[in-house]
Amino acid sequence: MSQPAHQIPAQPRIAFLASAVDGARTALDTLQRAHGQAAPEDADVLVALGGDGFMLQTLHRHGALGKPVYGMKLGSVGFLMNHYRDDALLERLHAAEPAVLRPLEMLALTESGTSTGSLAYNEVSLLRQTRQAAHVAIDLNGKPRLDELICDGVMVATAAGSTAYNYSAHGPILPLGSSVIALTPIAAFRPRRWRGALLKADTEVRFRVLDPYKRPVSATADSHEVRDVVEVTIRESRDRTVTLLFDPEHNLEERILAEQFVA
Numbered sequence: 001m002s003q004p005a006h007q008i009p010a011q012p013r014i015a016f017l018a019s020a021v022d023g024a025r026t027a028l029d030t031l032q033r034a035h036g037q038a039a040p041e042d043a044d045v046l047v048a049l050g051g052d053g054f055m056l057q058t059l060h061r062h063g064a065l066g067k068p069v070y071g072m073k074l075g076s077v078g079f080l081m082n083h084y085r086d087d088a089l090l091e092r093l094h095a096a097e098p099a100v101l102r103p104l105e106m107l108a109l110t111e112s113g114t115s116t117g118s119l120a121y122n123e124v125s126l127l128r129q130t131r132q133a134a135h136v137a138i139d140l141n142g143k144p145r146l147d148e149l150i151c152d153g154v155m156v157a158t159a160a161g162s163t164a165y166n167y168s169a170h171g172p173i174l175p176l177g178s179s180v181i182a183l184t185p186i187a188a189f190r191p192r193r194w195r196g197a198l199l200k201a202d203t204e205v206r207f208r209v210l211d212p213y214k215r216p217v218s219a220t221a222d223s224h225e226v227r228d229v230v231e232v233t234i235r236e237s238r239d240r241t242v243t244l245l246f247d248p249e250h251n252l253e254e255r256i257l258a259e260q261f262v263a
Helices: 024-035 052-065 089-095 252-259
Strands: 014-018 045-050 069-073 097-101 104-110 115-120 123-128 134-140 143-151 153-157 180-186 197-200 205-210 217-221 224-226 229-236 242-246
Touching: 014 024, 014 052, 024 045, 024 089, 045 052, 052 069, 052 242, 104 123, 104 217, 115 217, 115 224, 123 134, 123 229, 134 153, 143 153, 143 180, 217 229
Parallel strands: 014 045, 045 069, 069 242
Antiparallel strands: 097 242, 104 115, 104 229, 123 153, 123 217, 134 143, 134 205, 153 180, 180 197, 205 229, 217 224
16 A cells, blocks of 8 residues: 555655657656656556546556556646646655545446446446437435436536536536535436436445336446446445545646636
8 A cells, every 4th residue: 555645755666657649658758767667566656647538547457556646637638637747746746735536336237137347436427328318217325216317318426527527417516525426417308307416425326227128228437338237336435545646736626616617
């Protein structure tokens, strides 16, 4: 297990990870020459070079190591990233502020009877697979709450992911550390006025797909898709966290707050 973010050693072992976007490989070479390269399992901190998609890949691939992750933006989107600079990296790491995130756990049951589990740091979304609208029932902590939602889809989003797909679907932006998740419909047809719900983070959400053969539905945890699902259970992970590091002037809490005041 890594040391807490505020206890990064004076000369940390750094594992640099780069996406395939233009400039990331060049940045990787530059930073490795300046600071060396450690294997992720031996590092004190991981430095991810790319965009938000690559950050999510890094968390899925290496999150179980428990290492703090400092991202630098070299892609087109960088809400979870810091600005890229190839100088003063050690000073930035030591001054960085941690944001501890707890992912969602998805368990999806398919028509064939198989079960697939996956983690989601942004959101778990259900989407119709054909031109037919999805018909979905929603249970919370084992109690039916919505007998039938007719929609293009529905999702559960974390606070960190609330500014992404959830916000595009007119879901609420959630303050970091609020211990709340967002339940947001995507193009709801009936109930037409239903705008979703805010739930305590420890709520177990179960989606039951009604008429899955005529109206097939897929489930996606971040970028991991499972098709032809009949039931999907989502809950906040009880034993998995990841720590992202941010420059003080651009910490994640400030970014989430600022996003709500964009004209």
